[in-house]
Amino acid sequence: MKRDCSSGSQKRSAFGAGRIVLASLASHGFPSGYQDSRVKRFLSKNGLVILGFTFILSLIALLAVGLTQNKNTPENFKFGIVFDAGSSHTTMYIYKWSAEKVNDTGLVYEIEACKVKGPGISAFASNVQDIPVYLSKCMGRAKELIPKYKHHQTPVYLGATAGMRLLRMENEQSAKRILASVTSFLNSYPFNFRDARIISGSEEGAYGWITINYLLGKLQKKQNSEDPSSRKNESQETYGALDLGGASTQITFVPKDTNISSPIKFMQFRLYGWNYTVYTYSFLCYGQDQALLLKLAKDTVETPSGTLLDPCFHPGYERMVDISDLFNNVCTREYKDLFPFDKLRIQGTGDFLQCQERLHNLFPTTYCRYTSCTFNGVFMPPVHGEFGAFSAYYYTMKFLNLTSDKVTSEDMVIEKMKQYCSRPWKEVNTTYADVKEKYLSEYCFSGTYVLTLLQVYNFTDYWKHIHFMHKINDNAEAGWTLGYMLNLTNMIPAELPQPKPFSRPTYISLMVAFSLVLAIVFILGSIIFHKSSYFQK
Ligand SMILES: Nc1ccn([C@@H]2O[C@H](COP(=O)(O)OP(=O)(O)OP(=O)(O)O)[C@@H](O)[C@H]2O)c(=O)n1
Ligand SMILES: [Ca+2]
Numbered sequence: 001m002k003r004d005c006s007s008g009s010q011k012r013s014a015f016g017a018g019r020i021v022l023a024s025l026a027s028h029g030f031p032s033g034y035q036d037s038r039v040k041r042f043l044s045k046n047g048l049v050i051l052g053f054t055f056i057l058s059l060i061a062l063l064a065v066g067l068t069q070n071k072n073t074p075e076n077f078k079f080g081i082v083f084d085a086g087s088s089h090t091t092m093y094i095y096k097w098s099a100e101k102v103n104d105t106g107l108v109y110e111i112e113a114c115k116v117k118g119p120g121i122s123a124f125a126s127n128v129q130d131i132p133v134y135l136s137k138c139m140g141r142a143k144e145l146i147p148k149y150k151h152h153q154t155p156v157y158l159g160a161t162a163g164m165r166l167l168r169m170e171n172e173q174s175a176k177r178i179l180a181s182v183t184s185f186l187n188s189y190p191f192n193f194r195d196a197r198i199i200s201g202s203e204e205g206a207y208g209w210i211t212i213n214y215l216l217g218k219l220q221k222k223q224n225s226e227d228p229s230s231r232k233n234e235s236q237e238t239y240g241a242l243d244l245g246g247a248s249t250q251i252t253f254v255p256k257d258t259n260i261s262s263p264i265k266f267m268q269f270r271l272y273g274w275n276y277t278v279y280t281y282s283f284l285c286y287g288q289d290q291a292l293l294l295k296l297a298k299d300t301v302e303t304p305s306g307t308l309l310d311p312c313f314h315p316g317y318e319r320m321v322d323i324s325d326l327f328n329n330v331c332t333r334e335y336k337d338l339f340p341f342d343k344l345r346i347q348g349t350g351d352f353l354q355c356q357e358r359l360h361n362l363f364p365t366t367y368c369r370y371t372s373c374t375f376n377g378v379f380m381p382p383v384h385g386e387f388g389a390f391s392a393y394y395y396t397m398k399f400l401n402l403t404s405d406k407v408t409s410e411d412m413v414i415e416k417m418k419q420y421c422s423r424p425w426k427e428v429n430t431t432y433a434d435v436k437e438k439y440l441s442e443y444c445f446s447g448t449y450v451l452t453l454l455q456v457y458n459f460t461d462y463w464k465h466i467h468f469m470h471k472i473n474d475n476a477e478a479g480w481t482l483g484y485m486l487n488l489t490n491m492i493p494a495e496l497p498q499p500k501p502f503s504r505p506t507y508i509s510l511m512v513a514f515s516l517v518l519a520i521v522f523i524l525g526s527i528i529f530h531k532s533s534y535f536q537k
Pocket of ligand 2: 086087244245246
C-alpha cells in the first residue's frame with residue numbers, strides 16, 4: 001500500500017508541466033477536477049497515438065537508412081592492362097575487377113585479349129620507329145573499352161619474355177632501344193603507365209603458376225579449411241604450371257619433398273595466409289620455334305647437304321630456310337659452320353617415330369650431378385600433383401584433338417601422332433584451309449615436341465595428371481600476365497582478409513529485430529504508466 005502511494009506521487013510530480021496547463025484552464029472558468037481528468041484522458045489516448053505514429057515513422061526511417069546504406073550501389077570497377085610481349089607475338093590483356101572485393105580470389109576477369117598484328121617485339125631491333133604503329137591499335141581498343149574517367153588510374157605494364165632475353169644476350173643496346181621506344185609510346189596515353197621490362201624466366205614461371213592457381217581457386221579454397229591437415233586433400237593442392245612459348249619453356253610446381261637439397265633456390269610465397277615452396281625453371285631456347293631451329297641446325301651439321309629429308313614434316317611438304325637465319329641466333333650459334341650452300345631445302349617424310357628420335361637428341365639426359373635432373377644436367381625434383389599445361393602446349397594439343405581428359409595415356413597420343421604425321425601435306429592443307437600455314441605445317445613437329453618434352457620431364461606414366469588449358473572458368477587465359485598484375489597491384493594479400501562478423505542480410509535483420517524490441521518495450525512501458533496513473537486518478 002505504502003509502495004503504491006509513493007509511486008503515485010512520484011508519477012504525478014513527473015507531470016508538473018501538466019499542472020501548469022490545468023491551472024491556466026481553471027482560470028478560464030472550468031471546474032479544476034473535471035478539466036484535470038479530461039486532459040489526462042486526452043493525453044493518455046493521444047499520447048498512445050503519437051507514440052505509435054512515432055514508432056512507425058522511426059521503423060520506416062530505420063529500414064530506409066539500413067537499406068540505403070547497404071543497397072547494391074553500381075559496382076565500382078577497376079581495370080589493368082598488361083602486354084605480353086612474347087617471342088612470336090604480342091598480346092594486350094585488359095583485366096577488370098570490383099574495387100570492393102580487391103583481395104578476394106577468382107574475381108578478376110579478362111575483358112579483352114587484343115592480338116597485336118605482326119611479329120614479336122624483338123623483331124623491331126632495326127626499326128624501332130615502327131613500334132608506335134605496332135602497338136597503337138590495341139591501345140586504341142583499351143581507350144574504347146575502359147571508361148574515360150578511369151584512364152588515369154588504370155595501370156599499364158609491358159613484360160617481354162624469351163625473344164627479348166635472346167636479343168639482350170645478342171645486343172643489349174638494341175633491347176634497350178626497343179624498351180625505350182615502348183616506354184615513350186605507352187607514356188603518351190592517359191593511362192597510368194608503370195613499366196616496360198624484360199621479365200626473368202623464373203618470374204615467367206612463377207606468375208604463370210600464380211595465375212592458374214588463382215583462377216582455379218586453389219589459393220582461396222584453403223581459406224575455408226580450418227584444419228591444416230586438409231591441405232593434404234588433393235582438391236586443396238595447387239596445380240603445377242607448364243608453359244610452352246616460342247623461345248622458352250617453363251615448368252613450375254610444388255615438389256612432394258620440399259626439404260630435398262637443391263642447387264636451385266626454391267621460390268617462397270605467402271599467399272592468403274599459407275606458405276608455398278615452389279620449384280620453377282625456364283629453359284631458354286626450348287620454346288617450340290627455337291627448338292625447331294635447334295633441330296634443323298643439328299640436322300644440317302650432321303648431314304651437310306642442301307636438302308634435308310625431315311620426318312617432322314608431312315610427306316610432300318617443302319620449305320626453304322636461309323642458312324644465315326638458321327645460325328645467326330644465340331640458340332644455334334654453337335653449331336655455326338661453313339656450308340657449301342646458303343639455303344636449306346626441307347622435304348617432309350612424315351615419320352613420327354623418326355622425328356621423335358631426332359628430338360630426343362635435343363635433350364641430353366645422361367649427365368646429372370644432383371639427386372634428380374631433367375635435361376642438360378638441370379636439377380628438377382620428381383614431378384608431383386596435377387599440372388595445367390597452357391600456351392603452345394594447348395594450341396598444339398587442341399589442334400590435334402588431344403586435350404580431352406579422356407586422353408589418359410601417352411600411348412593414345414603416340415597413336416594419334418603416328419597417324420597424323422603420315423598424312424600427306426596436300427590433304428592436310430586442304431582439310432584445314434582456315435589454319436595459318438606456319439602453324440599448320442608445324443603441328444606434326446610441335447605435337448612430337450610436346451610429347452618428347454613431357455617424356456623428358458618424366459610424365460610418361462603420369463599423363464592423366466596433365467590438364468591442357470586455355471581460358472580458365474571463363475575468367476581469364478592461363479599465362480603469366482594475370483599473376484604479374486595481381487602481384488604488382490598487391491591484389492593477393494599475404495594474410496587471409498578478416499571476414500566481417502555478420503553478412504549484410506544478418507546485419508539488417510538484427511538491426512530491425514532489436515529496434516522492434518526496443519520500440520515494443522517503450523510502448524508497453526508507456527501503456528503501463530498511463531494505465532496506472534489513470535486508475536490511480
Ligand atoms: N594457334 C596457335 C598459336 C601459336 N602457335 C605456336 O605457339 C608458339 C608460340 O606460343 P606463344 O605462347 O604465343 O609464345 P610466345 O609468348 O610468343 O613466346 P615466349 O613465351 O617464348 O616469349 C609458336 O611456336 C606458334 O607458332 C600455334 O602453334 N598455334
Ligand atoms: Ca609466352
